[in-house]
Amino acid sequence: MQYIHKINTKLIMGLSLAVLLVACKSTPIAPAKVEDKSPAPPVATAKPADSGANTGAVKEVVADSNANNAGNNPLKDPNNILSKRNIYFDYDSDAIKAEYRSLVEAHAKYLLAHADARMVVQGNTDERGTREYNLALGQRRSVAVKKALNLLGVQDKQIETISYGEEKAAQNCADDACYSQNRRADIVYEGD
Amino acid sequence: MKIIRWMFFCAVFLVTSAANAALEIEISGGSAQQIPIAVLPFGGAANAKENINEIIAADLSRSGLFRVLETRGMANLPISPTQIKYAEWTALQAQAITVGEVESVAGGRFKVSFHLMDALKQTQLAGMDYQIAPTQMRSTAHKIADIIYQKLTGQAGIFASRIAYITKTGKRYALQVADADGYNPQTVVSSNEPIISPAWSPDGTKLAYVSFEKKKPIIFVQSLTSGSREVLANYKGNNSAPAWSPDGSKLAIVLTYGANSQVYTIDANGSGLKQITKSNAIDTEPAFSPDGAWIYFSSDRGGKPQIYKVLADGGSPSRVTFEGVYNVSPRFSPDGKALAYIRNDGGKFRVALQDLASGQVQLLSEGSQDESPSFAPNGRVLLYATKVNGRGALAAVSSDGKVRQRLNDATGDVREPAWGPLVN
Incomplete structure (x- = not known):
């Protein structure tokens, strides 16, 4: 930092106090446009993206947590x-x-026996690097699982490969034991 | 209402008191030659909710290019040019003075008048009148700050522009839009699933973004004025990384329709899908050059991720970055002369700025997990995502690396910033 300068203490304290006071008010929404010949309408909020959107959607399953609804x-x-x-x-x-060979073989067998079954493979990465690049990296892992299933005879139409990138990653890992949990592909069936 | 707020920061100078203990005020850097300016309280503003001069002063201070002078304790606080005793202000080294008034007018509205005076020549540099609704006081103050900035630095102001970013509070994700000073945050869309990669349309009326609400990445385009939104791309696999063409007619996007992430273009109405890159590698994070001729993107086709460019209608890509083992997220400066990107510098991910003519690279940010660089519309400042004590925060740095700021969310993570265009 080459250029360090002092600012006026009182002024800044005054400013920050004013800022705090303003922050406590619930300010109504009214963006931009100085001269309101045609006042800009406020930003409209879309409905929460997930409200009512879940029917038939794929639901994440965490292994070993489904003992209660195992059934048949x-x-x-x-x-x-x-x-x-x-x-x-x-x-x-x-x-x-x-x-993971036996795991992959078991899922291949299931898909071959259930032609209507649809699987999504979700690739994941750890949080190091940028979100979009990690999305692309995670995709590699889901594609690797799909290719293994393809080799066992499963058709592409039963498998979709996507990536969550780093979005599901454990945050602020300090060691590789933590990071390694994020280097993962998850198998999810339609209707899970 | 949750407000994220800019903070000046650095270890040199820390102000705390009982009244403002929650707000950390630190300052780092500043231009070598700051313009000393007196921004006087506006007259007649008692019934206005906002202190217009304080908003203007905060904008100017935050730019690092101005030194806003203390006016408290001054015997004379003029509100019109004829009342100014210039000697009192030149004694404080003021080079410019702003005076103004807020008057109540018919219909519960206000008339705001302001004058920017040259303290040495004692001449007017700018003067404006605005008739506004009470809710427009902050935006009017930003407009005035933009005029002052433009008159005294010769460059376009950015205080009236807006920023978009993603917050994560608990398990809830929200795409929000706020004024450039962090005030007036408004939720554009929220979800229990991740939202990433917001991108402003060039006219500032729409945002493209990636939502995982259907348990896979899908690109939406949403109008900020009506709230209506359309699916831009929902193909098998991933749909991500939207980037608008400069004329707003199309977007570059990334699909994994085959297997690997590849760059496509698609018309803004969702038709006309065209594959631009064809490789067996990762091609992602497209960005149009400001002239619309090129698409820059990240690719590991050479082994490690580097930035490449390809003609916007396809062709044979060529490599742009050569130093380092990881250069991703290319973003053009508005004048097209510089390219910002994220470099992995010995395990630390930082914002780099490359002069495209000379090839010279400067590392601008100081964090270890910095990403999502986004230029202010005048090119003077870059906004980016960083981590502070393990939490997502936004930071900004001037394009010369001399002025730094932070924008924090008091209750959650904030990330994925995108600075909107100059409008109206």
Whole structure:
């Protein structure tokens, strides 16, 4: 910082006090336009994006948390491998590790046996880097899962690959044990 | 109503008192030669809710280009040019003085008049009258600050412009629009699922953004005046990274229709989808050059993410950035002469500014997780997202790196800033 200068204490304190007082009021909405020949209407708020939008929408499932509504649905039976939905990756990698082979095979088998079933694979990254670039990186992981399923005979029409990028990432990780939780693809079925 | 607010910051100077303990006032930097100016209280403003001179003074101070003089304790506080005793103000080194009045007029409205005077030549530099509704006091003050800024620096003011950003409070995401000083925040859309990548239409009437409300990224375009919104792109896979063409007729977007993220263009009405990049790599974060001829984008086609450019109607891309192992999020300065982007500088993600003619790069920000650079419409300031104590905050830095500010949300995270265009 080459250019550091002092500001007038009293003035700033006065300003900040005024700012606080203003901040406490509930100021009505009325944007821009100085001369109100044609007053600008206030910014209109769209309906909350998720109100009433959930019918039939894909719902996130966290593995091991569905014991209560397992019923006869193998996808939700905690004793069935199909209830396992998370595939973790190494750093900077979209290679599916050997330990997930049986999980991927089980889901492939299920999709082949249920032609109507639809799956979304959601890729995830940690928070390092920019949101849009991480969205693209996360996509690589969901595509890697899809390709593994394709190799086992599953058709593209049953799988959609998307990415949440860093949006679901645990924040402010201090170590790799935390970061590694975010290097993940999640499997979600339509109707979950 | 939640208000995010600019703070001057740095360790040098910290003001605290019982009355304003919640508000940290710190200052960092400032132009080498600040213009000393006296912004006098407006006369007759007792029934006006806002102190118009204080709003003007705050705008000018925040720019780093002005030194606003203390007026309290002065024996004479003129409200019109003829009352000014110039010697009293030149004794304080004032180069300019503003005086004005707010009068009540018919219909519950106000008449605001102001004069900007040259303290040395004792001549008027600008004078304006406004007839306004009481709710327009703040915007009028910003307009006046813009006129003062323009007259004394020769460049367009930005105080009457608006900014968009995303807040996350608890589990709730909101796209908000506020005045450039953080006041008057209004929610454009809110959701329990993430919202990212807001982008202003060039005329300032619409925002494009990416919403995960349907459990996948979909691009919407929403009118700020009517609140109506349309799906711009909802193709299989991801729909993200919207960027308007300078004439507002189309947007560059990113789809994963095949598998990898690729850049497409689409007409603003959602028709005319055209693939622009065709690679086996990641191509994302498109940005049009101000002349509309080029689309710059991030790509790892060379191994590590770097910035490339391609003609706006497609063709063979060429590489733009060569230094460093991670350069993403290209954003043009309004005059097209400089490119801001995010560089990974030894594990710290920072805002870099590259002069396109010389190729020289300057790191402008000082955080470790800085992203989303966005130029003010006059090109003098960049707004960006940073982290303060693990929480998302907005920060701004002058394009010469000398003046820094922060904009905090008292209760949640704030991120993904986008500075709107100059309008009206």
